[in-house]
Amino acid sequence: MRVLGVVGFCLSVALFVVAEGCGGQSHGDDDDSSTRSGGMSGVGDPQESKGGAPSSGAPGANAGIAGSGAQGVTAGHGGQSDGGATSSHGGTAGGGGAAAQGGALGNAGQGGEASQGGGGGEESTPAGICGDGELAAGEACDDGNAEDGDGCSATCSVEAGHICNAARCDPDGTHCSYTLAATFRDFNASTATGGHPDFQPGYASDGAIQGLVQELLDADGKPVQSTKATTSATGGFMHGQTAFAQWYRDAPPSSKPIAGEIVLWDDGTGRFTNRWGAHGEQWHGALTPNDYGVVTLGGPGGTGCEYCTPTATGMCYDPCIPFGSASACCAEIPTPKVFDGNPLFFPIDSAPGILSEPRFEGKVPAQYGWSGWPDETDMSPDYDPPVPVDAPIETATAPFPSTTHNFSFTTEVTYWFTYAADMNAIFEFTGDDDLWVFLNGHLAVDMGSWHVPTNGTLTIAGDQITATAQLNVDDTGQATKTAPPKNGTAETYGLVSGNAYPIKVFHAERQAEGSSFRISIAGFDVGKSLCVAE
Numbered sequence: 001m002r003v004l005g006v007v008g009f010c011l012s013v014a015l016f017v018v019a020e021g022c023g024g025q026s027h028g029d030d031d032d033s034s035t036r037s038g039g040m041s042g043v044g045d046p047q048e049s050k051g052g053a054p055s056s057g058a059p060g061a062n063a064g065i066a067g068s069g070a071q072g073v074t075a076g077h078g079g080q081s082d083g084g085a086t087s088s089h090g091g092t093a094g095g096g097g098a099a100a101q102g103g104a105l106g107n108a109g110q111g112g113e114a115s116q117g118g119g120g121g122e123e124s125t126p127a128g129i130c131g132d133g134e135l136a137a138g139e140a141c142d143d144g145n146a147e148d149g150d151g152c153s154a155t156c157s158v159e160a161g162h163i164c165n166a167a168r169c170d171p172d173g174t175h176c177s178y179t180l181a182a183t184f185r186d187f188n189a190s191t192a193t194g195g196h197p198d199f200q201p202g203y204a205s206d207g208a209i210q211g212l213v214q215e216l217l218d219a220d221g222k223p224v225q226s227t228k229a230t231t232s233a234t235g236g237f238m239h240g241q242t243a244f245a246q247w248y249r250d251a252p253p254s255s256k257p258i259a260g261e262i263v264l265w266d267d268g269t270g271r272f273t274n275r276w277g278a279h280g281e282q283w284h285g286a287l288t289p290n291d292y293g294v295v296t297l298g299g300p301g302g303t304g305c306e307y308c309t310p311t312a313t314g315m316c317y318d319p320c321i322p323f324g325s326a327s328a329c330c331a332e333i334p335t336p337k338v339f340d341g342n343p344l345f346f347p348i349d350s351a352p353g354i355l356s357e358p359r360f361e362g363k364v365p366a367q368y369g370w371s372g373w374p375d376e377t378d379m380s381p382d383y384d385p386p387v388p389v390d391a392p393i394e395t396a397t398a399p400f401p402s403t404t405h406n407f408s409f410t411t412e413v414t415y416w417f418t419y420a421a422d423m424n425a426i427f428e429f430t431g432d433d434d435l436w437v438f439l440n441g442h443l444a445v446d447m448g449s450w451h452v453p454t455n456g457t458l459t460i461a462g463d464q465i466t467a468t469a470q471l472n473v474d475d476t477g478q479a480t481k482t483a484p485p486k487n488g489t490a491e492t493y494g495l496v497s498g499n500a501y502p503i504k505v506f507h508a509e510r511q512a513e514g515s516s517f518r519i520s521i522a523g524f525d526v527g528k529s530l531c532v533a534e
C-alpha cells in the first residue's frame, strides 16, 4: 500500500545533498628531469610585416597555416579601430545553428549555406553584394571593394597565392562565426614507442613556466628554446632545441601536419570564442539541487507527477533528477551554467595520419563548472541536458563522452589583423599545456610547460600592448600565481597603423589527462575579409 502522506510535501532543497562530483582525481601535470639545451638560433628580424592595405578573403579554404615568415600582406584597410569587433550582426549566444562551417577538421571556409530563401517563382533573395564588406553565401571573400589584385577579386573570389579570412553569418545575420585555420601535429608520449622526449613528463606540475622560449621567433617563424629550458621540472621537461624544433615542423617523430580549424563563435557582444559544441553550443557546468528551486514530491517513479503540478516555469521530473531520486517530483527548470571554450579539446582523435599510442580518458577542469577533475564518462550522466549513453553527442572535437583520447599533440594558429593606432582589442586564452602567443614575431603571452588550465591575455589598446599570464590555479580555478604583466608599445612590437600583422599561437598538449582550450578575440575587425599573401 502506498503511503500517500508525502503528497504535496514540499521538500526543502537543503535536505538533499546530491553528490555531484565524480571520481575526482587530481590532475596536475609536472615533473621531470634535466638537460639543457641550448639553442638559439639566429633570428632575424622577426617582424613579419605587412603592408598596406589588406584585402580580403574568405575564410576558407585552406587550412594550413597561414603565413609565417615574411609575407607581405596585401592590402590592408586602413586601420580600423574600434572596439566591437566585427560585424554588426548580432549573433546569438547559445547555440545552435550551424553556420557555415563544417566540422572540425577540414577546411574552413566555405560553407555557407547556399540556399536562400526565395519562394515560389520569384528570384530568391540576393546572396549578397560583392564589395560591401560582408561575407555572404557564394562569396569566398569580401574585402569591401570591387578591385582585383589585392587578394580578393572584384567578383569576391580569393586570388591565387592569398589567404583571406573574415566572419561569416547566417543569411539572417544571426550565428556569426570566424574560422581560424589550425595546424595540428601528433606525437607519441615519451613513454610510448617512437615517443618524443618532451611529451608526457609525469604528473607533478608547479604551474606554467615563463622564459622557456626566446623573445623572438626564428627565420621560419617558429619559437626557439631558451637556455632556461631543461629536462628538469623547473626547465619544463625540454630536451634541447633539436627536439623542440620538431614540435612545430613537419618531420618525424611528429605525424605529418594535420590541417584543421578552430571556429570562433560570436557571443553577441562582439567577442568571438571557440566552444565545445560542433555548432557553437556552450559547455554546461554541474547543477546542484539549489538550481532547481523548490522541489515537490510527485509520487512514486513512473507516475508522471500525479501528486504535484509543475509551476508555469517548472516541470515534472520523473525520476527526480534534482534530488537524484527514483521518485517523481515537480521542480523549476534550472538556468544552465554555460561556459565558452572547450574543456575536452581533442581535435585529432580520429584525424587521418595520426600516430598510435596508449589513450586516456579526459578529465574536466574546474574552469568549466565541475570540481574535482571528474572523468568525462563519470560526469556525463549528470550533464544537463542528459547525454545518451549509446549516442555520443557531436562536439567541436571528439564525441562526448569518450574514453579514448589522443593526447600529445601541438596546435599552431595564425590570426592576422590590421593594426590601428586607435584600436582597443583583446586576445584571450585559457587552457593547457604550453601556450606561447607571439605578436608580430615578439613573445607576448608566455605560459610554457605542462600545467593545469591557466588564463593569458594580450591587450592592444592604442599603442599600449599588455600581456598577462596566470601561472597556476587552485582546484576551483582561481589563480594562485600570476606573472607580472608584460608591458610594451606598438613600437616595441614593430606595429605601424594601417598594416596587417600576425598573432601566432603555439600550443602543446603535453600531459594527460586534461586538455582544454579557449581562444577568444574581441575588438578586432573581422567583418571585412583580410587577405595576406601565402
Ligand SMILES: [Ca+2]
Pocket: 128, 129, 130, 131, 132, 133, 134, 135, 136, 139, 142
Ligand atoms: Ca558581400
Ligand SMILES: [Ca+2]
Pocket: 055, 056, 143, 145, 146, 147, 148, 149, 150, 151, 152, 153, 154
Ligand atoms: Ca578586392
Ligand SMILES: [Ca+2]
Pocket: 186, 187, 188, 189, 355, 357, 406, 407, 408, 409
Ligand atoms: Ca598523440
Ligand SMILES: [Ca+2]
Pocket: 029, 432, 433, 450, 451, 509, 510, 511, 512, 513, 514, 515, 516
Ligand atoms: Ca594537458
